[in-house]
Amino acid sequence: MPQLSKDARHPVSCTLNGKEVSGYAEPRMLLSDFLTHEIGITSCHVGCEHGVCGACTVLVDGNITRACLTFAVQIDGCQIDTSECLANADGELSDLQKAFKKHHGLQCGYCTPGILMSLTAYLKENQDPSEQELREILSGHLCRCTGYVGMVRAVLDYCKNKTT
Amino acid sequence: MKPKGFDYLKATSVGEATEALARGGEDVRLIAGGMSLVPMLNFRLVEPSILIDISKIADRKYIREERGMVEIGSATRQCELENWDEVSEKLPLLAEALPVLGHYQTRARGTVCGSLVHADPSSELPLCLATLGGEVVLSSSKGSRTLKASDFQTGMLSVAKRADEMVTAVRYPVAERGVGYAFKEMSQRHGDYAIVALAAVASENKIKLGVGGVADKPTVREWENLDDNALDEALNTFAWELGGYDDIHASARYRRELVRRLGKKTIEEARKCRS
The missing domain is CATH 1.10.150.120 ([2Fe-2S]-binding domain)
Known part of the structure; x- marks a missing residue:
């Protein structure tokens, strides 16, 4: 894999709640910011931004992950699940x-x-x-x-x- | 709180990572789980020019027993060691320490080797390594070397890893028969860093106590079997030698008192585990 330059925005794709999504991220962009500002979901909440409060917790390939302690470029090609995936398609809560x-x-x-x-x-x-x-x-x-x-x-x- | 910009390289092999380290100089940082490093990046306490991701190096994800040691690769997560079938039998001290290491959520991503390299003075894994007398394997583009735990951690958040090296594995000695192991710590809340952490090993004729969170790195003492007053006296001397420091969590005096009292309890517990 080539070295990603800090000054450029790089394509990042992942499967988010079962759907393919993609966006762009500088290497320093946190996964929490990528999901919120680049993809536009609303459930990845940012509280402390240093891994203590747990509000931004998502699953990456099924593993619990603090999105504020993970960079978007690290999850390229991964499966991400957020709380949007919990309710049924018709909106009925789990x-x-x-x-x-x-x-x-x-x-x-x-x-x-x-x-x-x-x-x-x-x-x-x-x-x-x-x-x-x-x-x-x-x-x-x-x-x-x-x-x-x-x-x-x-x-x-x-x-x-x-x-x- | 956003990190300063850095270049990013996802390494697929140790060779690729060590070559990048050799090229990059002092300004490179490795990231595995990121549970300790990313907070420091977010606070801009660390501002590397290149971040090399070693979490996806597939052949570094293993736990295996070799020549009386359990070797753990650098991509192995803390939860994987915690859930290892043989952890209670082979590494009983770690089986007690892992559940209080950070939170369930951080153990899911944090690595065993990453915690050792971070080298927090009150951290559980460096304390267990020092107490059991384990070793750390380091690699660079020029070759690899092995350091004893006592030579690896040099002080608070500092280790003897050169800038062009990465830790590729750690080795914890397998538990011996007839030896008891116990771990205890005091922290303000579950999952917080320990104010003081204690690890004890009791064999037929000797007791060994490792203390984290009092001096600037985990410190270990070994005595011939001591009882009651003699043990109290030895622990008191040890506590004063460690010194301790005042911070917002506890005073130096309180830390020394924990060495005396919780230290004794930990030793007693290790003795009980012998049978």
Whole structure:
């Protein structure tokens, strides 16, 4: 692969929520800025921009990724999933999203897309997490509204109803 | 907070990366997981002219056992070691340390070798490497060399890696039979950097304690078996030798107290694990 010059904008293509998309990025452009400003999706929220708050969390090839700690040029050819992929095509919320709504797992909703993507990846590995395990996963995200209680309840409820 | 501009090169082999390092001089940085480096880029604490991405070097993604060591390639992510089938059996100290290393989300992308090169004084993986007496493999376009953990980390955020070198692997010694291992740390919240981190190894006649977060790098002491008062005294001497520093998270005094108390608990736990 050739060295990409800092002064030029380079083509970047990826599969975003199942659709092929492409745009241009300087090497220094963060994935969070690429998704928001170049592609135009609204769910990749930027909070701290140094990997602490977790609001920008997306999946890259199924792996949890802080979009603010990743450069757009790094994900060329990858599969990116954001919270836009969770609801059905007709807009009906996913079961996890419905559980968040039911249990007040969100208030302002700014941190929610990142948290939903973390949980989506985690619940594939562990379908029956304990409250303690969930709290450890949620510790990778900052929420200043809810105190996390509703989120924990929502996920436990979602897992219970899923397994029965 | 956006990084300053840099050229970007995605390396597909160690050779390609080391050649680019040799050409690039002092101003080149390697990126693997980026969990420590990108915050520094975003804050503009680091302003490289070229960033070489080594995360996609396929033959550096492995965990294998060789001659009594577990060797981990430089593209191996922390979660891959955490989820390795044999981690509890072969590397029990790391099996305890990995779940408290950053967050689930950062372990999904951060690499084992990257954390060692970043060399934060309170970081878990460098502490485990120092305590177990592991080694680091470095490569440049001229060849490769192996450094002992004690020669690799030279201080706070500094290692003996030359500008034209990359770390290609790390080796942790496999756990021995009849030896107990324990890891404990104190941090303000789950996933934060440890205020003090402790790693203990207890064998029949010896105890070894590694301490992170007090001196400018992980520091290890070994004693013949000591009990009660003699152990308290040894830990007290060790704590004063380490010194410690005041920062917004804790005072030097509190750090030394953690060495005394949590250090003792960690040693006791390692002794229990022997049986």
